[in-house]
Amino acid sequence: MxxxxxxxxxxxxxxxxxxxxxxxxxxxxxxxxxKPQSTINFGAGYLFNDNARFGQFNGLRDDGFYGIFNLDIIRRNDDTGTWFRLQGRNLGFRNRDVRLEHSRQGNWGYFFEFSQTPRYEPFTANTAVGGIGSSHLQVPTTPTAGGPEHLKTERESFAFGINKFLPANFELQLHFKNEDKDGARIFGRGNRLGPPGPTAVGGYEFLPEPINYTTRIFGATLNYNGKDLQLSGGYYGTLFENKNKALTTTGGSSVGGIFAPALFTPIALPPDNQAHQAFLSGGYSFNPHTRGTFKASYTIASQTDGFFPTQLAAPGAPSNLHGKVDTTLVQAALTSRPLSKLNLLANFRYEDREDKTPVFLYNPNAFNVDLNGNRWTGFNTPRSFRTFTNKFEANYALPMNLRLIGGIDYEHWDRTGTPQTTGHRNSTDELSGRIELRRTMAETVTGTLSYIHSDRWGSHFLTQTTATGQPFFNLIAPINLADRNRDKVRLLLNWEPFEPLSVQAAVDHSWDDYNGDRNNSGFGIKKGIARNYSLDAVYTFSENLQANAWFSRNETQIDQANRTPAPRVPWSVKLENLSTSFGVGINGRPHEKLDIGTNITYSEITDKFKQSITEVECCPGNTPVPDIKFKQGRWNLFARYALQKNLGLRLDYILDYFKTNEWTWSGWTYTDGTRLSQDQRQWVNFLGISAYINWQ
Structure with missing residues (x-):
């Protein structure tokens, strides 16, 4: 029709x-x-509350007005294919950064970058120590109360880089970065011998360390990008300079004889050092189903800054450490799919950190000093490490939508050390086996169940002795070196019951059994348990409304047996770290001119010590250590309203809450009278109103 x-x-x-x-x-x-869109955002915000935590890294600590200024300007020249971009973030705050990029696609490019990052000490130091921030401090000779001091450091960095594409698929990249760090941070000196009380000698004094560092990072990279072969090689270098060679003091406590804090001056500060690395990495596709990658590097790090003062060097010892550490790294991996249902992965890594620093006797009187029964030899102790790591994994597809994955990991460590200077062991080995089963149980549900078992063992522990030749009282094997058996189970689920909703859940549980100690002492870590639970969900109501929620729970526990130095009474501790966090967020567009969003997060961390002393009479007045708790919550709210197509207003609101009963510094007073304190409950409100302009 x-x-x-x-x-x-x-x-x-x-x-x-x-x-x-x-x-x-x-x-x-x-x-x-x-023709990408450019944006400028400018306005002002007001902080309603003084604080120490909320503004720790952004400078928003004191109540009052702060500027809001962000920009992202992008321009493209259609005739030449040249791009220009200028980005500025948090320009009204103290943690600001600016980046300028200029490039021509497939030809050349360069960038300049400037950034500032503050770090404010969350504790207030009430101290009478003078000269804070300089390399010479005046310390009270007797306990003296002082006024509040707020320590901080600030980083300023400038960087630039260029890249140029060369013929035959080569690209050259050059980069340089200069970072200055200035300020002061918590530091101290002294020692205390004997149990707390009137019989103890020595003490601890508050000495803020002056920070005046310069770090330079630079390098060059030549890349090759072929069809089957890709290579990247070049040079990477760092130079560190500390403008303060030592910290000197006047005053200080003279109580304690040779252990008096006033005798510890001058104190050497971090010395100048440098490192230089040559590297080469790449990958090669042998065929569509097999690919290999590798990485190799050689690094020389040295420290030849002169000792301060030079007259303290022992006869025959050099005027500087002549420190040198050479590090060799070789890594290779191979992935292959020899069969349609089988995937293989093999990985090898070797690292040799060789400490070539010469050994000298810097303190010939050290053998006459016996601190807590420990012998101080007066020699420096170079430490070298050599690590072998191997990994193999096979992945095979089974019927019924099952996939079986098996893996073996092996790690070997070699360390140098001498009985007089270390309580470690020269070598450790760890072997792990993993088996995993994945299945698509339905079109909407995918699950993974895995089991991992690992064993760690090693050579005998070195025997440390006192100045009289007796075994040193510390018989605890370090947790990272002790023999250990670990079993771990993990369950992962991905559920999408219908298109708008997606849910991911994860549960893993591990058990550690530390079945070895030093010299059959019975002391040290015994068992460990870790549990992790997480849940994430995303729901899309419509194109203009989305919501998300998440939850996380982490539990870690270790049991340890110990004893006091004298009169060596056994005691135990069951350390626990419990953390719970969750968050909820909603973003939507209720009107074509209005975008809104809100996000709430909360976390709570508790550290439990659970001490148990079997003979209370050993330590009169001793009480178990109380728990430490941290709580932090934050509510973020934003709204953006378009007055015109390219002009609008934005509102930002932040409510931040922090609470702790952290007792580390409560009731503690330095020998000079300094006390550290913090507001244990902090509420912060921040309201910002700004305008934005968009254009193309």
């Missing part, structure tokens, strides 16, 4: 309108790529 001509005209017109709409959307997408 032939349709009327007028109807044909209407159908054609409708199709033309639909096509025009599709073309318009495509043109808009193309326009966003070729």
């Amino acid at each position: 032939k349709l009327p001509f007028s109807f044909q005209i209407k159908v054609a017109a409708t199709l033309l309108i639909i096509a025009s709409s599709v073309w318009a959307e495509q043109d808009e997408d193309i326009k966003r790529l070729t």
